[in-house]
Amino acid sequence: MSTEQGASPAGGAGNGARARARQDVGDANGPAGVSPASTPPVTRFTIFLFAVASGLAVANAYFAHPLLDVMTADLRLSHGLAGLIVGMTQLGYGLGLVLLVPLGDLIDRRKLIVAQSLLSVLVLICVGFSTTAAMLLVSMAAMGFLAVVTQALVAYAASLARPSERGHLVGMVTSGIVFGILLARSVAGVLTDLSGWRTVYLVSALLTFVVALLLWRALPRQERPRTSLTYTGLIRSLVTLLIEEPVLRIRAVIAMLIFANVTMLLTPLVLPLSAPPYSLSHTAIGLFGLAGAAGALGAARAGRWADRGHGERTTGVALGLMLVAWLPISLLDHSILWLIAGVIIIDFGLQATHVTNQAMIYRVRPEAQNRLTAAYMMFYSIGSAIGSSTSTIIYAYVGWEGVCIAGAGISLTTIVFWALTQRWIPAVATQKVVE
Numbered sequence: 001m002s003t004e005q006g007a008s009p010a011g012g013a014g015n016g017a018r019a020r021a022r023q024d025v026g027d028a029n030g031p032a033g034v035s036p037a038s039t040p041p042v043t044r045f046t047i048f049l050f051a052v053a054s055g056l057a058v059a060n061a062y063f064a065h066p067l068l069d070v071m072t073a074d075l076r077l078s079h080g081l082a083g084l085i086v087g088m089t090q091l092g093y094g095l096g097l098v099l100l101v102p103l104g105d106l107i108d109r110r111k112l113i114v115a116q117s118l119l120s121v122l123v124l125i126c127v128g129f130s131t132t133a134a135m136l137l138v139s140m141a142a143m144g145f146l147a148v149v150t151q152a153l154v155a156y157a158a159s160l161a162r163p164s165e166r167g168h169l170v171g172m173v174t175s176g177i178v179f180g181i182l183l184a185r186s187v188a189g190v191l192t193d194l195s196g197w198r199t200v201y202l203v204s205a206l207l208t209f210v211v212a213l214l215l216w217r218a219l220p221r222q223e224r225p226r227t228s229l230t231y232t233g234l235i236r237s238l239v240t241l242l243i244e245e246p247v248l249r250i251r252a253v254i255a256m257l258i259f260a261n262v263t264m265l266l267t268p269l270v271l272p273l274s275a276p277p278y279s280l281s282h283t284a285i286g287l288f289g290l291a292g293a294a295g296a297l298g299a300a301r302a303g304r305w306a307d308r309g310h311g312e313r314t315t316g317v318a319l320g321l322m323l324v325a326w327l328p329i330s331l332l333d334h335s336i337l338w339l340i341a342g343v344i345i346i347d348f349g350l351q352a353t354h355v356t357n358q359a360m361i362y363r364v365r366p367e368a369q370n371r372l373t374a375a376y377m378m379f380y381s382i383g384s385a386i387g388s389s390t391s392t393i394i395y396a397y398v399g400w401e402g403v404c405i406a407g408a409g410i411s412l413t414t415i416v417f418w419a420l421t422q423r424w425i426p427a428v429a430t431q432k433v434v435e
Helices: 009-025 044-062 065-075 079-099 101-105 109-128 133-146 149-160 163-195 197-218 231-244 246-266 270-274 282-307 311-324 326-330 336-364 366-424
Strands: none
Touching: 044 109, 044 133, 044 149, 044 163, 044 197, 065 079, 065 133, 065 163, 065 197, 079 101, 079 133, 079 231, 079 366, 101 109, 101 149, 101 231, 101 366, 109 133, 109 149, 109 197, 149 163, 149 336, 149 366, 163 197, 163 282, 163 336, 231 246, 231 366, 246 311, 246 336, 246 366, 270 366, 282 311, 282 336, 311 326, 311 336, 311 366, 326 336, 326 366, 336 366
């Protein structure tokens, strides 16, 4: 196995830092240092199972979005507590990224993923049988905490793949995540109309249990070398990784910007669409998310392009598409078709960049893939929070035109940042891997 020659100066300069970081964080044959030669090839069924499990786990965190009105009415919650339903889920997810995802670099990933899935079954049942606000909110926080199994699955899939196919496999699993997010709204709506909102979580509990059993039987075993790394040291090493790995810092900032960009669009979208002249229902507005299915295609292809050494080129094109997308989005007043076109373009660019980011960061520290995922996704969460919190304020003061200008400004900032930081990316993160 070899990497094509032609390293940039940054590649050589980063070797010493990476060597020091391996000593700080755990040696190169540390807790996740599984030899590719000892790992059997990943079958198509296993890839499909990874995608389904990831999609179902992330859907659990999104089911509540279209159900807030019926959930609050059923439990007689105030509007303030209704907002906490989603907020507690996000809080739990953020804690899970820091406290749970890194564990995959310390203990058996297969057992960890199955355990999280089985615990998710219990939590989903608790959500389905909640009778008080306290029970519901605690259960939603726990569900968000365990939903980070999605990120553990991405990291585990990356560890099983051959280096030349790692980006492609990450892209396939990410496609499952995209479809999980997109289908969560429509499936939740259908089941709620048929038999109430509780059915959504009870059905998901059953499906999650089945998937957990399949994961236990299908996931290949990995031998785990002994390590002296403690849990405290594991969590502390998240900061070490950010300090020592330029590709993680740079790609995490790009993730923060692109997700701020997209949430800048999606958060206030309901406001112009529900107002005249469109006056669309919430159900119809939710269908706009299906336009984001193009993102699944972007995710699947971007990983393979990164494997072939085209990660930087893919990033440039994808970021350019995200900037261009704001032009048709700004034409919403002229036709709703312009908005649909813009959503398709921007989501394709988002997912292509997201998968390329992951493919690149997983190359530099194979023994720390779960921690790389946790550190990277924390920036994603920060970006989503920034976009969500500022977009409605901008819309309130300057309308849809102001939102579009702000979104385009974030896109342009991202392109400039990417262009200025290319020289600091280690060559190992961008070159084609030949086996």
